[in-house]
Amino acid sequence: MTPDASASISGVVQDETGVAVAAAEATLTDANGSPRSTVVSGADGEFTFSPIPPGSYRVAVNAKDLEPFQSAAIVLAARQLYEMPGIFLKVAAENTNLTVRPTDVVAAQQIKAQEKQRLVGIVPNFYTSYIYYAAPLTTKQKYSLVSHDVFDPLQFLSAGITAGIEQARNRFPGYGQGLKGYGKRYASAFGDTVSRDYLSYSVFPSLFHQDPRYFYQGSGSTGSRLRHALGYTVALRGDNGRNMPNYSFFLGGLGSALLSNLYYPRDNRGARLVFTNFGIGVAARAGVAVLREFVSKQFTSNVPGNGKPSNTP
Numbered sequence: 034m035t036p037d038a039s040a041s042i043s044g045v046v047q048d049e050t051g052v053a054v055a056a057a058e059a060t061l062t063d064a065n066g067s068p069r070s071t072v073v074s075g076a077d078g079e080f081t082f083s084p085i086p087p088g089s090y091r092v093a094v095n096a097k098d099l100e101p102f103q104s105a106a107i108v109l110a111a112r113q114l115y116e117m118p119g120i121f122l123k124v125a126a127e128n129t130n131l132t133v134r135p136t137d138v139v140a141a142q143q144i145k146a147q148e149k150q151r152l153v154g155i156v157p158n159f160y161t162s163y164i165y166y167a168a169p170l171t172t173k174q175k176y177s178l179v180s181h182d183v184f185d186p187l188q189f190l191s192a193g194i195t196a197g198i199e200q201a202r203n204r205f206p207g208y209g210q211g212l213k214g215y216g217k218r219y220a221s222a223f224g225d226t227v228s229r230d231y232l233s234y235s236v237f238p239s240l241f242h243q244d245p246r247y248f249y250q251g252s253g254s255t256g257s258r259l260r261h262a263l264g265y266t267v268a269l270r271g272d273n274g275r276n277m278p279n280y281s282f283f284l285g286g287l288g289s290a291l292l293s294n295l296y297y298p299r300d301n302r303g304a305r306l307v308f309t310n311f312g313i314g315v316a317a318r319a320g321v322a323v324l325r326e327f328v329s330k331q332f333t334s335n336v337p338g339n340g341k342p343s344n345t346p
Contacts, residue, residue, distance in 0.1 A: 040109040041083030044117035046074045046094055051164030051338050052139055053078030053146065054122060057096035064089040064106075077146060077337055087111045100125050119339035140168035147246075148181055149335035157185045160234070161325050162246045164338035169272040170246075172239040179234040183227055192223035207298025221296055228292045229314065233285030241280045242272040247325050251340025262326040266319045286314040 042061065046054040057074040061082045069090070074080045082092075087109045094102040099122035109115055143164055150158040159182045170178070182188070196218035199205060208217040234245040248270065250261045268276045290310040294302045330336060 038084040038086045039112045040085050040087055040115070041081055041113075042085065042090065042092060042107060042109070042115045042117065043079065043081040043083075044092065044094075044120050045337065045339070046078040046080065046096065046120045046122065047164070047338060048099060048122055049124065049166075050139055050168060051121075051166055052142055053337055054096050054099065057094055057099075057122075060093045060095075061085070062091050062093065066091075077335070085109070087113070092117065094120055094122065096122055098125055099123065119342060121342060136168045137171050137174070140170050140174055143167050143337070144170070144174060144178055146335065146337040148178070150333050151335070152329060152332050154334045156187055157182055158325075158329060158333050160246050161249055161329065161333070162338075163249045163251075163330065163336050163340055165248050165250065165341040167246070167248070169244055169274070170238075172235075175235040175238050175245070179230050182234075183230050188226055189223070192219055192226060195222040205298050205301055207300050221293070224296060225289060225293060225310070229285060229289035232288045233282050237281035237285050237288075238269075241277075243269040243277065243279075243281045244272060245269065245281055247322055249330065249338075249340040250326060251330065252342070258326050259323065262322040263319055265322040266315060282315075282318060286311050290314070 044059070046057040046059070048054055053074075053076070055074055055076050055078060057078070057080075058071060059074060059080045059082075060071045061069045063069050069085070070082055072080045072082065074094075074096075082090075090107045090109065092104040092107065102120055102122055104117065107115060107117075143162070147159050147162060150161065150163075152158050159178060196215055199218045199222070200210065200215050203210070205218065205221070208214045208221075237243070238245045247262075247265055250258050252258075253261075265279075266282070267279050269279045269281060271277045287307070290307040293306060293310055297306060330340075
């Protein structure tokens with residue numbers, strides 16, 4: 034290894050449906066076209082060339098039954114960690130003996146990858162799909178994913194923090210103080226999460242055949258990405274791939290707010306509680322969508338895709 038070999042090139046190999054391609058051969062060539070190194074992509078389609086000295090390189094990828102790929106020239110500076118845009122391999126035209134994978138199998142593989150996504154390696158980011166054209170979820174998969182999210186240890190911690198803040202501010206005084214009051218606030222905070230998420234992410238999406246995930250765009254102008262993010266509050270992708278009104282989140286948020294009247298203190302119940310909780314939910318969803326589009330990817334571990342390919346409409 035040369036003393037100045039301090040840079041790296043990494044990428045993720047996927048097929049046209051966004052499923053990771055394992056065991057693909059990635060070859061690094063220098064400016065003269067001479068091979069420098071060959072690696073094999075892992076189970077998540079990831080590969081890395083490191084450490085390598087600064088200079089000009091190209092990356093070629095070959096995988097069984099898929100068309101080969103070659104990148105444009107990549108000019109690396111010292112200590113630069115270069116992440117390649119998404120590598121999507123098309124089915125080889127001459128191949129007539131491909132194994133067709135059912136959609137639910139493809140979705141299961143993609144969900145498995147999503148469930149590894151965590152902000153700064155800790156906070157769940159399961160409902161952001163970095164594979165823009167991900168396979169639709171079955172009803173069973175919608176319930177499985179929301180259960181994985183709701184009962185993550187961080188959700189229990191979050192409810193505890195919320196309850197602590199409410200107790201310190203004596204919010205919902207009907208609960209009282211002390212350990213008993215804290216327990217009631219904790220149960221309410223966690224109850225809100227359970228009812229809101231199950232209704233919004235599984236019950237109504239199953240009834241209306243909608244996909245509750247946020248599909249990261251990542252390409253295009255800042256304006257188009259912002260519109261895409263804010264549009265998530267009013268429209269969802271249907272299981273048929275077409276956008277439709279966001280029945281799931283509006284009905285889920287409203288249903289959760291109505292259910293909160295069953296366990297909040299009597300003095301705090303009524304229309305005000307319902308519409309306050311509903312309004313907070315809508316505003317929070319819009320804000321989180323913007324963060325998902327512009328911020329979260331760089332802090333999320335185990336990202337399996339790079340959003341919408343720039344050459345698609």
